[in-house]
Amino acid sequence: MARLLDETLTRTLGTTEMLLRRMAEIARAHHHGRITDSQEREQLADLQASLPERGSIVVIDINGDTVASLIPSVVGSPVNLSDRPWFKAHAEGAEMIVAPMVFARYSNNLIFTVSRRVSDDQGNFIGVVACGIHAIYFTNFYNSLVLGQGGVIAAAGPDGLILRQPNPELYVNRSVQGGAIFTAASRTPTGTIVGASPFDGIERINTFRRLKDYDIVVVAGMSLDEVLAPWWSTVGALCLALLLAGTAVAGLAMMAFRGIGREQAILAGLEQRVRERTEEAEHRAEEARLANESKTRFLAAASHDLRQPLQAAGMFAEVLSARITDPATVSVVDKLRRSIEATNSLLGSLLDVSALEAGKITPNLSTFRLMPLLAALVDQIEPEATARGLSIGAVPTQARIVSDPVLLERLLRNLLVNAVRYTETGGVLIGCRHRGDHVAIQVWDTGIGIPPSQVAKVFDDFTRIDRPGVAADSRGLGLGLGVVRRMAGLLDHPLEVQTLSGRGSCFGVVVPRADPT
Known part of the structure; x- marks a missing residue:
């Protein structure tokens, strides 16, 4: 769980930092009169639409007043943020800061702030660009995990808690300095600690990780009582099931012997x-x-x-x-x-x-940019590909599509994992091709390919391609492409397969393009 939170937060911060770096260049150009107010606002809107999570970007001048924003309550009535610690730190020379969670002054939403210093062409301080990321996103992320009622996720930096679920509003301005987890994380990048929380007193099994590129520690914990109780309950249920199964087999055997007579x-x-x-x-x-x-x-x-x-x-x-x-x-x-x-x-x-x-999954269609999803998938799969000596990448695209982003991500992840498993040398590439009103998202590999006799059944459950040079334990369980087939049917996205035995394969899914207007 800590690894998943690490990957999610690192991806969010990395993308946000890249967008803020671009916004700082735009603010500098506006300061020197190279672009107009309307041009600055238009480019601000484009960057905010590319944020990986729900949030708002603002431009702040040297006095701490907001001078550019898409927030209705800020436009026409600037909010002064000069008292924020991160603004003062930027004025003193800090380049990039991830600040603890606070209640936003302009909306009263609970946010944590990612900010970057803006300097003029001579390097003098002229303001700050900042992005307030809503804590509600991490509420949804927390609800998607199976941590139990006493479970918790958190992220903290030297200045305090950046996020904490559940009930983040109770932990604003709470310090973590001197805590057992933060102290342990200063000595080792990953680890596990069993102990009671200084905030709520619940004893948990906590796994922690220090983010590679940021001075931030993420934690995922489960209540020790909740961990042990289901464990023993499940063991008892399994034993009972085995006993009943044995009795049923014995009864069937007796019936078979009687049938011979x-x-x-x-x-x-x-x-x-x-x-x-x-x-x-x-x-x-x-x-x-x-x-x-x-x-x-x-x-x-x-x-x-x-x-x-x-x-x-x-x-x-x-x-x-x-x-x-x-x-x-x-x-x-x-x-x-x-x-x-x-x-x-x-x-x-x-x-x-x-x-x-069972038909319990209903697609939630929306319009979104395809490239952030492809980049996130490559980041997730890259460690496994690198460990196998393979290259992996995504072809840049400006395409906007209509689909369910969660289901489409799971579908494409299965295709990428399958490609890595069946590729011994070379690499894997994901990209898209425009086809009129649709986009074909394709995963190419230089793997073993698929024999013509097996192409028709490649999407069947428990189907695995038996080929020399591919270890049996590296071929998965044969369920991945079966899940892909079901998700594609649910989304009404046609699937495509092109393959050349011994040379490689291309799996594709065709999705509708968003209206360019």
């Missing part, structure tokens, strides 16, 4: 039995349909309920890894961690399949 009688009434079996087959077909629906509901419930104890097991493995030094034991714990990650991947795929089959 009735073989002569069955043969004598063969014609009658054929008619009965025909009727029975029709009845069983209906039962099978109902059983399949029951199976889908069971998989959804079981996969969801098993995730929490598996996450707890992963945290325990992290604790063991931090406490042992014997190489042989470290190797065993490493294998345990990989097994837990593989099981989590299987449960995630099963949960996706069951949710899609």
Whole structure:
């Protein structure tokens, strides 16, 4: 969970910093009279539309007054922000700052601020460009995690809490200096700590990570009581299920042996039995349909309920890894961690399949820029590709499309992961091609390709391409493309496959373009 928060916050800060760097250049050009007020405001609107999360960009002059903004309450009635610590720090020479969360002066929304100094052509301080990112985004991110009622996520810098969920409003202006987690993070970039929170007194298993490019520590914690209770409850339920399954198998075996003794009688009434079996087959077909629906509901419930104890097991493995030094034991714990990650991947795929089959997912279509989504996907997959000696990249595009960004991201992530797994040398590339009113988003690889005899069934569940040179444990479970097929059908986005055995493949999904106007 801490790794996921690390990736999400790093991506958000990196994109925001890039946009603020561009806005600082625009503010400098306006200061020197190279662009007009309307041109500055137009470019500000374009940059704000590209923000990765919900937020607002403002331009502040040397006196601390807001001089450019898209916030209605600020336009025409400047707000003075000269008393903010980050403004004072920029006036003294600081270039880029991520400030703790506060209540915005112009909207009273809870935000944390990313800001950058603006200097004139001679390097003199002329103001600040700042972006207030709404904490409500991280409320939605927190709700998407399975951390339990006592779970918590947080991010903190030297000056205080940047975000904290749940109930972030209770922790404004709270210091973390001297805390056990912040102290441990000053010594090591990642780790796990078990202890009671100084804020609410709840004892948690906390995993933390220090962001690579920022002086920020992120934390994800689960209540120790909630971790242990479902663990033992699930173990008992599994034992009971195994006992019932064993009893059922024994009963079926006894019925089979008794059936052998009735073989002569069955043969004598063969014609009658054929008619009965025909009727029975029709009845069983209906039962099978109902059983399949029951199976889908069971998989959804079981996969969801098993995730929490598996996450707890992963945290325990992290604790063991931090406490042992014997190489042989470290190797065993490493294998345990990989097994837990593989099981989590299987449960995630099963949960996706069951949710899609049960019709519980409804697309939420919106218009958005495609490039930030592609760049984020490449950032997520790049560590695995690099570890395998592969290159990975995204072709820049200005395309705007209409789709569900969450479902489309999951669909494209499955295609990228599949491409990396089946590529031994070379690389993977994602980009798009315009086709009239549509855009074909394509994932190209230099992998093993697909034999012509297997192309037709490549999107079937549990289908894996058996090819020399690809290890069996690196080919996944055969569910990824099945999930892709279901998501594409749900979104009404056609899929495409082009492949040359031994040379590589291209998987594509065709999505509608947004109206250029």
